[in-house]
Amino acid sequence: MSVLPIRKFGDEELRRRTEPVTSFDASLQKLIDDMVDTMHAAPGIGLAANQIGVSKRVAVIDLSVGKRPGELHVLVNPQIDAVEGKMTEDEGCLSVPDFTETLVRPERVHVRFLDRNGEPREMWGEGLMARAMSHEIDHLDGQLFVDRLRGFKRDRIVRKIQKLAKAGMW
Numbered sequence: 001m002s003v004l005p006i007r008k009f010g011d012e013e014l015r016r017r018t019e020p021v022t023s024f025d026a027s028l029q030k031l032i033d034d035m036v037d038t039m040h041a042a043p044g045i046g047l048a049a050n051q052i053g054v055s056k057r058v059a060v061i062d063l064s065v066g067k068r069p070g071e072l073h074v075l076v077n078p079q080i081d082a083v084e085g086k087m088t089e090d091e092g093c094l095s096v097p098d099f100t101e102t103l104v105r106p107e108r109v110h111v112r113f114l115d116r117n118g119e120p121r122e123m124w125g126e127g128l129m130a131r132a133m134s135h136e137i138d139h140l141d142g143q144l145f146v147d148r149l150r151g152f153k154r155d156r157i158v159r160k161i162q163k164l165a166k167a168g169m170w
Contacts, residue, residue, distance in 0.1 A: 001033045003041040004052045018057045024118040040066040044094045046132045048139030059136035078113035
């Protein structure tokens with residue numbers, strides 16, 4: 001298992017829709033294990049495969065950041081079936097480090113997916129889990145949380161990142 005570099009805002013891989021997983025082989029299992037190690041090391045509560053440069057429809061979520069092993073969720077080919085309510089909270093991203101912004105997301109999200117062994121699963125996420133599921137599925141669709149911001153909020157983050165990149169700090 002390995003901790004891999006996380007792609008940052010500006011990397012084109014983050015803008016591409018990922019490819020569905022069709023084979024549940026040893027390479028997929030290694031990818032999932034590497035993703036979990038990378039997410040926990042960051043530390044973060046979620047990671048999508050394209051954040052480490054792999055165009056596969058795989059996301060991992062662990063709200064405990066590795067503290068409670070039973071809380072790790074592996075979502076392969078996830079799809080949101082239903083959403084309920086709205087919540088407004090600060091959100092950040094491992095691909096946009098050191099930036100957070102207030103964002104509206106669904107309060108509850110129902111997702112259908114395959115587990116790491118290819119078995120069909122479904123679950124409702126509420127609160128932070130709903131936010132994490134929505135956020136990671138956005139990644140798999142080639143979107144970042146800053147894409148959901150408008151006007152001054154989005155412009156401010158983009159300008160700061162451009163300044164950091166120009167100074168060689170991004």
